[in-house]
Amino acid sequence: MTSHSNPDSASGSRLKIRKIATFVEETRTEMGQKVDPPTRRAAAVAVIENPYAGQFVEDLSELMTIGETLGELLTQRAVAALGIAGPTAESYGKAAAVGENGELEHAAAILHPKLGTPVRRVLGKGAALIPSSKKRGGPGVALDIPLGHKDAAFVRSHFDGMEVRINDAPRANEIMVAIAVTDSGRPLARVGGLTKEQIKGEDGLR
Amino acid sequence: MPEVQIRKKLISVEEIFHEGGPVAQKPLRRATALVVIRNPYAGSYVEKIEGFMEDLKPLGLEMARALVKALGGDPKTVEGYGKGAIVGSAGEIEHGALWHVPGGYAMREILGDAKAIVASTKKVGGPGTRLDVPVTHINASYVRSHFDAMEVGITDAPRADEIVLALVMTTGARVHARVGGLKASEIKGEDGLR
Numbered sequence: 001m002t003s004h005s006n007p008d009s010a011s012g013s014r015l016k017i018r019k020i021a022t023f024v025e026e027t028r029t030e031m032g033q034k035v036d037p038p039t040r041r042a043a044a045v046a047v048i049e050n051p052y053a054g055q056f057v058e059d060l061s062e063l064m065t066i067g068e069t070l071g072e073l074l075t076q077r078a079v080a081a082l083g084i085a086g087p088t089a090e091s092y093g094k095a096a097a098v099g100e101n102g103e104l105e106h107a108a109a110i111l112h113p114k115l116g117t118p119v120r121r122v123l124g125k126g127a128a129l130i131p132s133s134k135k136r137g138g139p140g141v142a143l144d145i146p147l148g149h150k151d152a153a154f155v156r157s158h159f160d161g162m163e164v165r166i167n168d169a170p171r172a173n174e175i176m177v178a179i180a181v182t183d184s185g186r187p188l189a190r191v192g193g194l195t196k197e198q199i200k201g202e203d204g205l206r
Numbered sequence: 207m208p209e210v211q212i213r214k215k216l217i218s219v220e221e222i223f224h225e226g227g228p229v230a231q232k233p234l235r236r237a238t239a240l241v242v243i244r245n246p247y248a249g250s251y252v253e254k255i256e257g258f259m260e261d262l263k264p265l266g267l268e269m270a271r272a273l274v275k276a277l278g279g280d281p282k283t284v285e286g287y288g289k290g291a292i293v294g295s296a297g298e299i300e301h302g303a304l305w306h307v308p309g310g311y312a313m314r315e316i317l318g319d320a321k322a323i324v325a326s327t328k329k330v331g332g333p334g335t336r337l338d339v340p341v342t343h344i345n346a347s348y349v350r351s352h353f354d355a356m357e358v359g360i361t362d363a364p365r366a367d368e369i370v371l372a373l374v375m376t377t378g379a380r381v382h383a384r385v386g387g388l389k390a391s392e393i394k395g396e397d398g399l400r
Contacts, residue, residue, distance in 0.1 A: 018225065023218040025360075029211065081219075142361075166220075167336070167357035 015066045016049040018174065020074075021166055022081040030187045041091075041182035043145060043164045044077035046070055053101040053173035063109035067177075070110065072118035074179040079122060084183050087124030090196065091158040091182045094119070095133045095145040099170035107134035110177055119179065120150075127204035128153040140167045145180040151201045156193025157185035208246030210261050213368065216240040216360055219276050227382040236286075236376040237276040238339070238358045239269040248296040248367035255300070259307045265371070266312030273375045274316060281317050285390065286352045286376035288341040289313070291328040294364035302328035305371050313344075313373060320344035321398035333362050339374045343390060347399050350387025351379035 024042045027035050048070075051062055079086050094115060096107035111132050120126035131146035131153075142165045149155035162180045170176045185196070200206055222234040243265075247255055274281050289309040291302035310324040325340035325347075336359040343349035356374045364370045379390070394400055 017223055019220055019222045021218060021220040023216060025214060025216045027214040029213045081217075140357075163361040 014051045014062060015069055018047045018049070019166070019169070020047075020077065021045045022077055023164055024081045025162070027187045033188055035187040037184070039182070039184040039187045040082055041147070041162055041180060041184070042078040042081040043162055043178055043180040044074040044081065045164055045166060045176055045178040046074060047166065047169040048175050048177065050099060050102045050106060050173050050175045052106055053099065060105065060109035063106055064113040067110035068114035068118060070177050071115035071179070072122060074177065075119045075122040075181065078179055078181040082181065082183055086122045088183060089123050089181045090149060090184055091147045091160065092119065092123065092126070092150045093131045093145040093147040093162070093180045095143045095178045097134070097141050097143050097170055097176040098136045099172045099174045100136065100138060101172040102136065102175060104134060104136055106175060110175065123150060123181070126150045127201055129204065137170070139169055139171060140165055141170070143176060143178055145178050147180055147182060149196060149199070151204070152194065152199040152206050153204060154194045154206050155185070155196050155199065156191060157189035157195060158182075160186050208258060208261065210265055211244040212265075213242040213244070214360070214363070215242075217272055217276050222381045225381050230381055232378070234376065234378050234381045235277050236354075236356055236374065237273050238356055239273050239276075239373045240358055240360055241265060241269060241371045242360065242363040242368050243371060245294060245297045245301055245367050245369045247298075247301055248294065255304060258304050262304065262308035262371075263312065266308035266373070267316065269371070269373045270312040270316040273373055277375060277377055283377050284317055284375045285344060285378050286341045286354060287313050287317070287320070287344050288325045288339045288356070288374040290326055290337045290339040290358070290372040292335050292337050292359070292364050292370040292372075293328070293330045294366045294368045295330060295332055296366040297330065297369065299328060299330055301369060302330075309371065309373055313375070317344055321395055322347045323398060331364070333365060335359055335364070337372060339372055341374055341376055343393070345395050345398065346388065346393040348388045349390050349393065350385060351383035351390060352376070354380055
């Protein structure tokens, strides 16, 4: 959070970051009921240059490497914004929005092959699939990041989503990459199902 | 005096490295603090509302402190500011105007008696309404490099009986500022304008 150097310079890839935004949301009441302790969630979003904008490129491995770098950077930013230790995080999610000169497959290359490993390293565990969404859109497009419990995907109280947007991104040749982390489930969750206390944590599902 | 009832808070920080030009040696940082409160006057016309400004003062100070913290903790690094409000549909624009005094004076106090008027805007809107909060230099409104704006909003707010209160702080000029005018280094600092 307090780093004043451009994170790109540290990596050897063609990762060029224009901006990084973090969002921290804290809910204290819902329908007049106190939420105690308040539910808190954070998202960290990087706006990067799309190295393949405007052209069809068969091999997307460079974007996969960029995904790996961003997985670590954005998870660290999100956890720092919440002010918690990585392993105390409860749920997570990821999403990307590709500018108009790029392909949906560019978002897939960033999100799916290599981004998850560093996310799990920062958060200590993470047996569950990291829920994801992707889209193509213009500046200001709303990105809905799905959220699920990091150790057991079926924990019903933690099914959620967080909307983020940045008014000037993604430009046509850019990609917006987002990671969301929480220290809690929904405010006033009460629709039953598997609870976090019941997690076995063996298969990432229950 | 109505009590200030907070539903949620959102702090966001942007760190800008470049915008197509040279990468800044020190990235520009911009932060927003949003708080969703219940509008105590929603649903009916209330003549006397001024008292609520006093009730909002502690919240203004809390939000200003949170912004300084989000930008790294040193009030001296803050160079620009702005404020705004979005009033839910069961309220009036005049309810948003209640934020001018507590929001503005809180930031000026936390930043060490900043001299310039705090630029502001407000509107009535529904959940997800976006507000472009204007930003100007904290000690001299005419500093051209620091004219900026930050778009804020929250997906599920304001509900009809709520108000979203916003404060914004920035650490410097636009990332590639180059259209001349009064410079921050030329501020006289007497009237808050130049």
